[in-house]
Amino acid sequence: MSKKTMFQKIWDNHVINQEEGKPSVIYIDLQLVHEVTSPQAFEGLRLSGRKVRRPDLTFATMDHNVPTKDRFNITDPISKQQIDTLSQNCRDFGVTLFDLDSLDQGVVHVMGPELGLTHPGKTIVCGDSHTSTHGAFGALAFGIGTSEVEHVLATQTLQQSRAKSLEVRITGNLKPGVTAKDLILGVIAKYGTDFATGYVIEYTGEAIRGLSMEERMTVCNMSIEGGARAGLIAPDETTFNYLRGREYVPQGADFDAAVAEWSNLVTDEGATYDWVLEFDADSLIPQVTWGTSPGMGTSITSLVPDPQSFETENERKAAEKALEYMDLTPGTPMTELKVDYVFIGSCTNGRIEDLRAAAKIAQGYTVDPSVTAIVVPGSGRVKIQAEKEGLDKIFEGAGFEWRDAGCSMCLAMNPDVLQPGQRCASTSNRNFEGRQGRGGRTHLVSPAMAVAAAIKGHFYDVRDWEIKEYQQA
Numbered sequence: 001m002s003k004k005t006m007f008q009k010i011w012d013n014h015v016i017n018q019e020e021g022k023p024s025v026i027y028i029d030l031q032l033v034h035e036v037t038s039p040q041a042f043e044g045l046r047l048s049g050r051k052v053r054r055p056d057l058t059f060a061t062m063d064h065n066v067p068t069k070d071r072f073n074i075t076d077p078i079s080k081q082q083i084d085t086l087s088q089n090c091r092d093f094g095v096t097l098f099d100l101d102s103l104d105q106g107v108v109h110v111m112g113p114e115l116g117l118t119h120p121g122k123t124i125v126c127g128d129s130h131t132s133t134h135g136a137f138g139a140l141a142f143g144i145g146t147s148e149v150e151h152v153l154a155t156q157t158l159q160q161s162r163a164k165s166l167e168v169r170i171t172g173n174l175k176p177g178v179t180a181k182d183l184i185l186g187v188i189a190k191y192g193t194d195f196a197t198g199y200v201i202e203y204t205g206e207a208i209r210g211l212s213m214e215e216r217m218t219v220c221n222m223s224i225e226g227g228a229r230a231g232l233i234a235p236d237e238t239t240f241n242y243l244r245g246r247e248y249v250p251q252g253a254d255f256d257a258a259v260a261e262w263s264n265l266v267t268d269e270g271a272t273y274d275w276v277l278e279f280d281a282d283s284l285i286p287q288v289t290w291g292t293s294p295g296m297g298t299s300i301t302s303l304v305p306d307p308q309s310f311e312t313e314n315e316r317k318a319a320e321k322a323l324e325y326m327d328l329t330p331g332t333p334m335t336e337l338k339v340d341y342v343f344i345g346s347c348t349n350g351r352i353e354d355l356r357a358a359a360k361i362a363q364g365y366t367v368d369p370s371v372t373a374i375v376v377p378g379s380g381r382v383k384i385q386a387e388k389e390g391l392d393k394i395f396e397g398a399g400f401e402w403r404d405a406g407c408s409m410c411l412a413m414n415p416d417v418l419q420p421g422q423r424c425a426s427t428s429n430r431n432f433e434g435r436q437g438r439g440g441r442t443h444l445v446s447p448a449m450a451v452a453a454a455i456k457g458h459f460y461d462v463r464d465w466e467i468k469e470y471q472q473a
């Protein structure tokens with residue numbers, strides 16, 4: 001038998017039609033739906049008199065437009081309409097919706113894995129680019145456009161050309177204070193925002209095997225910021241332990257049978273990837289972005305770069321423009337940049353472990369008076385769990401606001417926005433101009449680095465943090 005990568009295995013398991021010279025038709029095992037990219041898709045079904053073919057494989061929640069304070073009182077008319085439309089569509093088409101009053105309402109990519117909807121070997125789509133998050137379980141998961149959302153709703157299939165395979169091999173291990181977020185920011189800072197265009201990445205190496213599921217999700221989440229179609233991590237004991245007992249996961253003997261099958265979803269020894277890249281985890285230092293693309297990042301111990309130091313004219317121009325927007329002077333130590341706002345949350349870093357990591361740094365400290373800092377759990381379930389552990393008390397005690405679940409300040413589609421000129425340390429994944437509000441300036445960091453910035457009022461190397469006693473309330 002020929003040797004296969006895990007991507008090839010999942011792909012081959014799902015191709016249901018292949019004509020010479022045409023994209024494949026693949027079966028989709030799970031579609032996740034949110035309010036922003038689904039209204040026209042459902043409308044299309046209505047107009048053509050179609051049903052949702054597999055409502056049992058389709059799950060919806062609302063996240064982008066949900067206010068994280070007083071969420072039943074949506075004052076923005078467009079947001080209100082999108083939320084109401086999703087509720088109506090789910091009722092009309094028989095789709096399960098985790099509504100505003102549900103414990104499972106939250107960012108779609110936090111909710112799916114938490115409920116156990118995400119399994120190794122599944123094909124998963126959503127009208128959202130960060131669907132790549134689910135690849136952490138060894139699922140082939142990627143974002144699709146609204147017309148494709150409609151196609152999948154109607155047929156449970158999708159036309160796709162097979163991407164190429166790229167192994168991103170992480171050598172060495174992350175040092176204390178250096179997180180999964182720093183790892184993916186470091187990879188993108190090194191290789192750029194389009195290195196993986198046309199590829200599905202498989203992350204391998206000892207450092208990856210050592211990551212928890214939450215950390216693996218952070219890595220796979222930002223595959224898209226490197227241009228990839230999807231990111232994958234082979235399932236292992238960590239994956240199975242995370243999944244065991246979750247609501248939508250097979251139980252008992254069925255679970256053991258599923259694990260036996262999932263265990264085969266690894267790249268065969270001797271299989272070849274189309275391309276292989278290496279990244280050294282040993283020498284990685286906590287990362288901060290300085291520019292207006294996720295690739296414009298550097299170590300906390302570095303200086304704001306001089307545009308002249310870049311190799312090509314294009315890079316020099318892009319850096320100049322970014323520094324102007326970000327109002328930064330080349331040569332300034334990253335640790336001297338003052339922040340006005342700190343946002344902890346999103347599908348990159350809004351899971352329970354992220355909040356634990358953040359609370360560990362916040363415990364016993366106080367947010368600098370010049371900073372507004374908010375903590376936004378990724379889902380209702382994350383929120384309840386955090387409260388059980390007393391994390392909300394740690395955050396509120398330190399001067400952070402404790403909010404309800406949603407995309408929040410990750411993007412300016414709800415009341416949580418930066419004012420023009422405000423500088424934000426953000427645990428999200430995108431930092432282009434205006435992403436968090438018109439004129440807002442975003443620096444991407446890990447949750448621990450975000451908390452340190454909130455407390456100091458400027459960026460700070462969290463490796464030097466003195467951790468005070470971390471007590472569970």
Ligand SMILES: CC(C)[C@H](C(=O)O)[C@@H](O)C(=O)O
Nearest residue numbers: 036037064127128129130411
């Ligand atoms: C609104 C949605 C289509 C978008 C995406 O696809 O990623 C959003 O989630 C984002 O992060 O920019």
Ligand code: SF4
Nearest residue numbers: 130346347407410411
């Ligand atoms: S949290 Fe941010 S990146 Fe994730 S789905 Fe919401 S807007 Fe997109």
